[in-house]
Structure formats: structure tokens, C-alpha cells
Amino acid sequence: MAIKRQDWGLSQRGLKDAARHREKIREFIQKNIADIISDASIITRKKGQIVKVPIRGLKSYRFVFRRESSGGTGMGQGNGEKGDVIGRQPIHGQPGQPGDQPGVDFLETEIDIEELIDMMLEDLGLPNLKKKAFTETAIPKGWKYDSIEKTGIIAHLDKKRTLKEAVKRTAAFVGELMKKTGHSEEVCRRALAIARGDLVRAEKILKERKLEEEVDDFIPLFSEDLRYRTLERDVEYQSNAVVLAMMDVSGSMGTMKKYLARSFFFWLVEFLRQIYNHVQIRFIAHTTEAKLVDEHEFFHKGESGGTFCHSAYDLAIHLAETEYSPSRWNIYPFHFSDGEDFDPLKTVASVKRLMQMGINMLGYGEIRADLYTTSHLMETFAEELHIKKRHLYETDFEIFFGTDESTPFVGAVLKDKSHVYLALKEFLKKDRPF
Secondary structure (H helix, E strand, O other), rough: OOOOOOOHHHHHHHHHHHHHHHHHHHHHHHHHHHHHHOOOOOOOOOOOOOEEEEEEEOOOOOOOOOOOHHHHOOOOOOOOOOOOOOOOOOOOOOOOOOOOOOOOEEEEEEEHHHHHHHHHHHHHHHOOOOOOOOOOOEEEEEEEEEEEEOOOOOOHHHHHHHHHHHHHHHHHHHHHHHHHHHHHHHHHHHHHHOOOOOHHHHHHHHHOOOOOOOOOOOOOOOOHOEEEEEEEEEEEEEHHHEEEEEOOOOOOHHHHHHHHHHHHHHHHHHHHHHOOOOOOOEEEEOOOOOEEEOOHHHOOOOOOOOOHHHHHHHHHHHHHHHHHHHHHHOOEEEEOOOOOOOHHHHHHHHHHHHHHHOOOOOEEEEEEOOOOOOOOOHHHHHHHHHHHEEEEEOOOOOOEEEEOOOOOOEEEOOOOOOHHHHHHOOOOOOOOOO
């Protein structure tokens, strides 16, 4: 007798290899996430879309034993001491110089943008699971029907549901008569109509065969069939947290500067929408004048002209006074500029006034992507607001911060694409004194 058994070993190995490959890709993305998120092909992608991430070839290292026929005894025979260098990687050409070595091939892997955001949240250590408890306000919208009850006032009678209950009860009565008397459904319905819905009387009519009376189709309606709709107040819950995204779009903000600013705000908006269900985001673009714009215009439209940074803060103050009272709202303004401000002292005055209103935090990012910037608003902030400065992550990335609740200020100087991720880390850090 032959026994055949299906061998799933190869199939299971394939599944394990695929899972291992996915894990290696995930590790690569997490290790290089600072460079990946600043890729131009990802910025402005919408939630739910697939993005392509360039990755180097992933190598799986293993021992390769030399064949006996090729010579050698399997152990080293030459001279050498412990710690001697036995080989070096070839040196490639520097940027702007020729090289004599082949390049590294890149492959593209597809990943959902939401999964990429989850990786970033995991790396940043943001409260993705324990969401911040923003207070919400219930705004009355009117009244709505909530549920169906068996009691109520006649004005709330649900005629459709009542009729359905009556039809169900009639069908049950007809079925009971058919079972007890053996008559057809049509005859039982006629008897029930003659008896005006009385089950006992209908059974008696069928037994005595008194079906001569002319009667129209009839569906009996009992008090138990009545259904009433209940009303409750309809409210809309609005978050008491607002983020004011403010960006300099003046002529001094070149293509690279606007790209870095939009990169930061793109990921900030995605983070907020991923973590918090109810948070309002208002977009402000400014040159010498500031104005409220929609999200698409904020991320795509470019302008020219001079720069009055105080105009953005003045508009933020106006919103706090008219729409978002600091006594009821958590307010988080974020402003990005290249520091080219025509009247920096006036901007400092507006910033002080905004902080005195009781906002939760003010974030300012200054982009110095070229060597031609002549005015640095951040230096004025540091001097006038008495904020501290330090270098982080062993790079030229600079961070400025207040030390108490009276100065809820966090600033960052961005000089290249890698600083976007570092700025996100600092602006969204949880352990702050304010």
C-alpha cells in the first residue's frame, strides 16, 4: 500500500522568506527615513495613495565554502596577525569628480503612505495609541430621530413601522388559523377580516363555515403594533485644538526654501490627522500681507514680493481673538520663513503678544538653504526673547527653545533636507517645560 502525503515544506519556506524580505525592507526604511520623507515624489501625495521608495539592493550574507578541486586546505597559511586589515571597500569618485567603480543599483518598493506615517510615528515616539485628550465642545445642530419605542405621543407615530408590525401580526394569525382548521390561506384571511382581527371569533367562523359576508381586505391594527419615534438633540462635537500653519511665500523664498517648508508642513498635517480625530488646521500664507488660504493653495501656490513676518502673527492674533479663544482652545502656531524680514522688531512684538495670550506652543522654523541670506529673524528672536540655543544630533542643526510657560517658543534652523525630520522631532516632542 502506498501512502502519499503532500509536502508543504517548500511552500512554508517561501512564506518565511517573503516575510523576512518585508521585514528587511521595513528596517531599511526606518533606518533611512529622514532621507526618504524629504523625497520630492512623496511630498503632496494624498492619504491612501501608494508611494514608491527607492532602496538599495538588500544582501543576505552567507558563508561560501571553497571547493577542494580549486586548491587550498580550508585554513589560512600566510603570514598575518590579529587585527590586520585584509581588504578595503573600493573608493568611489567624489561629487563633481570622476570615479572608476560601478554604481549601486536602486530598486523601488511600493508602500502605502499611511504605513510610512506609522513608521515615522513609531520612530518619533509620538502618542499614536495614547492620543492626547483634547477637550471637545458640543455644538447644537437641532433635533434628530434616535430610536423606535412602543410608547409615545401620536405626533411621533411611525406609520411605516406600525404597518409592518400589523402585517407581521396578521400573518401570524393566518398561520395559526391554517394550522388549527386546515383551511387555505385565502379562506383564513377572509375569516379574519370578517372577525375584524379577533382570532377566536375567526376560528369559530371557520368551524361554522359562515363565510357569506362580503368584506374588503382588512389588516387588523392593535395597540401593541404602534411604533413611535423618539427625538434627541443633535449635536456636533468640535475639537478645541487648532494648528495655525503659517508660511512665508515671498520672493526671497526660493524653490528649495519653499520645498523644505512645504515638506515640513506636509508631514505635520499628516501626523495630526493620523493621531487626532478632531483637530482644526488653518493655513496662512504671507508676503507683506497675510491671508487665510485653503490646503491646496497653501501647498502649491507661489508668490513674490517683500516680507513682513509680523503680518502672519497679527492674523494669528486676530483668529485667537475672534474664533479660537485661548481660554477654550489649545492653539499651536507653526511658522516657516527664511528669516528675511523687513521689520523683525515688529515681528518680535507680535510674537510676544501672541504668547501672552496663552497659546500652548509657538514653533518657528528658519530655512537657510543658501549662503546669500543676509537677515536672520531667529537671531532677533534669540536676543529679544532670551531663548536658549543648542546643536543637536552632532550636526549643524540648531534648536532654540524657551525655558518656561511664559516663553512657549521652539525654533529650528534648517539648512538641508535631512533637517526636516529633525525639526519634526523637536517640534512634536512631548517632554517640554510648557
